[in-house]
Amino acid sequence: MRLKKCKICRAEFSPRNSLQKCCSPACALELVKEQKAKAERKELKARKAKLKSRRDWVKDAQDVFNKFIRLRDKDLPCISCGRYHQGQWHAGHYRSVGAAPELRFCELNVHKQCQPCNNHKSGNVIEYRINLIKKIGADKVEWLERQDHEAKKYSVEDCKEIIQFYKAKCKELA
Numbered sequence: 001m002r003l004k005k006c007k008i009c010r011a012e013f014s015p016r017n018s019l020q021k022c023c024s025p026a027c028a029l030e031l032v033k034e035q036k037a038k039a040e041r042k043e044l045k046a047r048k049a050k051l052k053s054r055r056d057w058v059k060d061a062q063d064v065f066n067k068f069i070r071l072r073d074k075d076l077p078c079i080s081c082g083r084y085h086q087g088q089w090h091a092g093h094y095r096s097v098g099a100a101p102e103l104r105f106c107e108l109n110v111h112k113q114c115q116p117c118n119n120h121k122s123g124n125v126i127e128y129r130i131n132l133i134k135k136i137g138a139d140k141v142e143w144l145e146r147q148d149h150e151a152k153k154y155s156v157e158d159c160k161e162i163i164q165f166y167k168a169k170c171k172e173l174a
Contacts, residue, residue: 007031057159064166065105066091071173073112079131080117080124088115094128095144102152105162108136109144 003012006023008030013023022028052060069091077084079092092113095103103109111132117124133141154162 008034052156054154054156054159057156057163058154061154061159061162061166062104064163064170065110068166068170068173069107069110070112071170072107074173076112078114078117079111079135080113080121080127082127082131083114085114089113090115090118092118092123092128094123094125094132094141096123100144100149102149103144104152104154106144108140111135 004015004020005012006027007021008027009023011023022031070089073079078089090113091110093103094109094111097104100109111128113123113128117127129141
C-alpha cells in the first residue's frame with residue numbers, strides 16, 4: 001500500500017489496511033476524541049437552534065444582511081455625510097425598520113452609513129435622501145417612500161433562507 005498522512009500528527013505512515021487513518025494507537029485515540037468533540041458541538045448547535053425564537057432568527061438574519069451591506073459598500077463613503085473615516089460603519093436604513101418593516105431586507109433601502117450619522121443624527125435623513133437620489137435615482141426613492149408596500153412578517157424559514165443567501169453573497173464579496 002502507498003503511504004498515508006496521519007490525520008493527527010501529519011506524519012507519513014504505511015497503513016495496515018485501507019481504513020487506517022492514524023499512524024499509532026495514541027493518534028487514533030486523539031482522533032476519536034476530536035471526532036466526539038466535533039459531534040458534541042454539532043449536536044449542541046442543533047439544540048440551540050431549536051431553542052431560538054423567531055425574533056432571534058430575525059436578528060441573526062439582520063446581522064448577516066448588515067454585514068453584506070457593509071461589504072457591498074466598503075469602498076463608498078457614508079451615504080448621508082459623504083465622509084470616509086476610520087470609525088464604525090453601520091448598515092443604515094433609509095426607511096427605518098419601525099416605519100417600514102417590510103423593507104428591512106430591501107437592498108435599495110439600506111446603505112453604508114457612519115456611526116455618527118446613524119446614531120447621533122437619527123440617520124441624517126435629509127442628506128441621506130439627497131445622496132440616495134444620486135445613487136439609485138428619484139423613481140426608486142419614491143418607490144421606497146410609498147406607503148403601499150405589502151406587509152411582511154418574516155417566518156423562521158424565511159430568516160434561514162435570508163441568512164443562507166446573504167452568507168453566500170458575503171463570501172463572493174470577501
